[in-house]
Amino acid sequence: MAMDSLRGKVAIVGAADTEVGKVPQCGATALCVDAARRALDDAGITKDQVDGLVTCNSMAEPHMYHAEAIAEYLQIFPRFCVSATAGGGTTFSVLHHAAMAIENGVCDTVLISMADSLRTGLSREQAMVLQSSTGHPQFEIPYGATVPAYYALIAQAHMDTYGTTPEQLAAVAVSARKHAALNANAQMREIISVDDVLGSRMIADPLHLLDCSLVSDGGAAVIMTSAERASDFPHHPVYVLGVGEGHGHEHISQARSLTTSAAVESGRRAFKMAGLAPADIDVAEIYDCFTPVVLIELEDLGFCKKGEAGAFVEAGETALDGSLPMNTHGGLLSHCHPGNPGSMFALTEAVTQLRHDAGARQVENAEVALAHAQGGIMSSHATLILGRERDG
Amino acid sequence: MTEAPLKHFPRPTPETEVYWEGCRKHELLLQRCTQCSEFQFYPRIICTHCASEDLEWVKGSGRGQVLTFSIVRRAVSEAYAADVPYVVALIQLDEGPTMMSNIVQCDPETVKIGSPVQVIFEDWSEEISVPQFRPLQE
Numbered sequence: 001m002a003m004d005s006l007r008g009k010v011a012i013v014g015a016a017d018t019e020v021g022k023v024p025q026c027g028a029t030a031l032c033v034d035a036a037r038r039a040l041d042d043a044g045i046t047k048d049q050v051d052g053l054v055t056c057n058s059m060a061e062p063h064m065y066h067a068e069a070i071a072e073y074l075q076i077f078p079r080f081c082v083s084a085t086a087g088g089g090t091t092f093s094v095l096h097h098a099a100m101a102i103e104n105g106v107c108d109t110v111l112i113s114m115a116d117s118l119r120t121g122l123s124r125e126q127a128m129v130l131q132s133s134t135g136h137p138q139f140e141i142p143y144g145a146t147v148p149a150y151y152a153l154i155a156q157a158h159m160d161t162y163g164t165t166p167e168q169l170a171a172v173a174v175s176a177r178k179h180a181a182l183n184a185n186a187q188m189r190e191i192i193s194v195d196d197v198l199g200s201r202m203i204a205d206p207l208h209l210l211d212c213s214l215v216s217d218g219g220a221a222v223i224m225t226s227a228e229r230a231s232d233f234p235h236h237p238v239y240v241l242g243v244g245e246g247h248g249h250e251h252i253s254q255a256r257s258l259t260t261s262a263a264v265e266s267g268r269r270a271f272k273m274a275g276l277a278p279a280d281i282d283v284a285e286i287y288d289c290f291t292p293v294v295l296i297e298l299e300d301l302g303f304c305k306k307g308e309a310g311a312f313v314e315a316g317e318t319a320l321d322g323s324l325p326m327n328t329h330g331g332l333l334s335h336c337h338p339g340n341p342g343s344m345f346a347l348t349e350a351v352t353q354l355r356h357d358a359g360a361r362q363v364e365n366a367e368v369a370l371a372h373a374q375g376g377i378m379s380s381h382a383t384l385i386l387g388r389e390r391d392g
Numbered sequence: 393m394t395e396a397p398l399k400h401f402p403r404p405t406p407e408t409e410v411y412w413e414g415c416r417k418h419e420l421l422l423q424r425c426t427q428c429s430e431f432q433f434y435p436r437i438i439c440t441h442c443a444s445e446d447l448e449w450v451k452g453s454g455r456g457q458v459l460t461f462s463i464v465r466r467a468v469s470e471a472y473a474a475d476v477p478y479v480v481a482l483i484q485l486d487e488g489p490t491m492m493s494n495i496v497q498c499d500p501e502t503v504k505i506g507s508p509v510q511v512i513f514e515d516w517s518e519e520i521s522v523p524q525f526r527p528l529q530e
Contacts, residue, residue: 125469132468138402139434140492142522144464144472145480152462153482160460160505204480205463253482253492254434258460 007273008390010099011230011237014043014223015351020336021187023217024120028058031115032070035219039111043223044234050223052080052101052110054094056087056340059130060121070113080107086134087114087340088287088375089245089266092347092382095224096243102226109229114341115219127215131339134376136251148212148290149204150252150377155292156206157258161307164295166206168310170197172291173210173333175318180330182320182361187214188334211291213332213342220344222351227390238354241368241392242276242385244269252377262381263300263372270370270383271302274392278302281385282366283353284324285346287374288331297372298326301383325363328353343373347384354388368392398471401520408435410449415521418513422452422487433489454511455528456485463500479503483525497526 016038018031026034032055040047053076055067063069066083080101084090091114098110118127128146135141135150158164174194180186192210200209223233230237246265249255271277278301286301288294295309303324304312312318318326329335329349332342350369352358371384385392404412411434414421424431425439426446438445461481467473479495481503495503496512509525516522 129469136434136492137400138404138408141400142402143480143492143494144399144468144475144478145462145492146464146466146468148466149462149464149468149480153460153480156462156505157460202463202465204465207462253490258482 006099006103006243007241007275008239008392009103009227010224011227011239012222012224012351012386013230013233013235013237014039014045015348016042016221017185017345017348018115018219020185020216020218020338022119023117026117026217028061028115028117028121029069029073031117031217031219032058032113033073035115035221036070036074036111036113039113039221039223042235045109045223047074047076050076050109050111051078052098052107053078054082054098054110054112056084056091056114058116059127059339060117078107080110084340086375087342089373089380089382090375091341091343092243092371092373092384093245093380095384096245096382098224099240099243102224108225110224111221112224113219113221114344116338116340117217118215118339119217121217136253140251140253146204148207151290151292152204152207153252154258154296154378155290158292158296159206161259164307164310166198167194168295168314169206169211169291170194171314172288172294173197175313176288176327176331176333178319179328179361180334183329183335186330186335187216188330207290213289213337214334216336216338218336218338219341220348222347236355236388238351239387239390240384241387242270242272242274244273244383246381248379248381250376250379255378259296260306261296261300261374261378263297263374263383266381266383267301267372270385274385276368276385276392280368281324281370283328283350283363283369284326285328285350285369285371286326287343287346287372288327288333289337289342291333293374293378296378297374301370301372320361320363328358328361328363343371346371346373350386354386399516401516402522407437411435412520415513415523416519418521420452420454420511420523421449422485422489423447424450431487431489433485433491453486456483456509456525458495458503458505458507458509459484459490460505461495461503481525483509494524495526496524502527
């Protein structure tokens with residue numbers, strides 16, 4: 001299949017988030033179904049019109065056959081049914097596969113719904129141990145690294161190689177919070193300063209508490225269909241213009257580089273398919289589980305030269321009035337982070353921005369958005385380029 | 393250490409048994425490809441460079457340098473809480489490959505990228521000894 005084969009071929013015609021933060025009245029399975037219900041309503045269709053289903057597994061309520069369990073719960077009987085075992089980049093990888101399934105005529109209408117309850121469905125220690133199980137069971141986990149510590153390893157390397165400062169890392173968290181303050185649904189909305197970040201508790205040097213994303217309950221879902229059908233739905237469709245993946249390693253101790261990631265490959269592939277360049281992006285929703293991740297992604301996706309993302313964020317370029325408004329919903333740092341479903345909120349926000357429905361946080365005249373997800377420890381990357389118009 | 397039994401014990405697999413048996417004897421064994429002479433870590437059934445299946449075990453120098461590190465202030469679980477603050481690091485071995493470990497027997501604040509380190513072994517049980525590193529006094 002040619003690299004440009006999916007450009008403008010599929011569209012997102014429904015998108016919705018559940019309540020996020022602490023949602024104790026819903027288990028993880030129910031949250032996934034709640035997200036699905038909301039996305040179906042948004043698209044103006046019934047569950048019986050869905051013939052493809054994509055989910056991700058849950059840590060709080062795991063199912064060995066997760067997508068099948070959700071299909072059964074909803075009593076739908078899809079022709080295409082897959083779940084991502086993990087989160088981050090795999091979220092957009094399975095979306096990529098669903099887009100190919102639509103393009104190949106395997107199915108017409110795919111519901112992608114992901115949710116988890118890391119906040120109230122698990123104890124704090126359970127959530128930490130489960131998330132850190134991304135480490136190698138023989139050669140990493142015995143050493144007691146937490147997920148923040150794994151990411152601290154790349155932060156320290158980026159600081160050592162490029163002179164990135166703790167203040168520049170903090171600027172990423174400050175930028176996210178500024179946007180969350182404009183988003184009534186965000187979990188953390190109180191404005192913070194660089195000093196607040198640097199003054200927060202050290203978790204794993206050089207990462208402070210406020211350099212780390214939230215621990216949340218929540219879910220989000222989208223409805224994807226062929227571009228031909230996209231105008232039959234109530235909202236302005238959002239077209240997939242480009243999608244690309246890059247897979248560098250699973251375990252950080254095996255990384256080809258600590259400071260350059262497979263976002264280089266996923267970004268290049270997505271831009272090539274879209275026929276666009278970083279300068280064409282009006283708004284970027286970029287995976288921000290920890291502040292240093294954002295800097296490496298901005299560089300690897302081509303928004304900055306290597307080593308310059310710290311200064312870019314510090315200069316305010318990622319603010320709503322900057323050259324690249326970023327994480328306009330507040331991101332994983334301030335909106336919510338329920339683990340595996342995290343990237344979905346970047347996607348629903350990109351859709352909201354391209355529909356011009358983002359209210360106080362709307363990027364004016366946003367035509368093209370980029371959403372980037374990574375998972376593992378900078379391991380699995382996927383980049384999506386979305387447009388308000390089919391031909392970008 | 394009394395809390396050691398609660399830590400995450402490595403469970404050797406067929407391709408890593410020799411490595412862990414070496415650790416039990418306080419020797420850091422590495423795989424070297426007999427075809428292309430490259431070292432690799434972690435142990436595998438094929439060479440990551442040339443895909444040869446003809447690998448030999450060699451006793452490594454046990455020396456390397458700190459490629460990157462973090463001081464963990466909040467332990468991953470109760471089993472590791474007594475060790476806080478502890479250093480998790482990636483060590484580039486003199487033979488070439490990189491491995492994760494802890495840097496021990498030093499003030500965590502003194503660890504630096506590029507510092508030379510030497511392997512030591514912590515006995516967790518009769519069967520399992522875990523390689524860790526201490527600063528190398530030149």
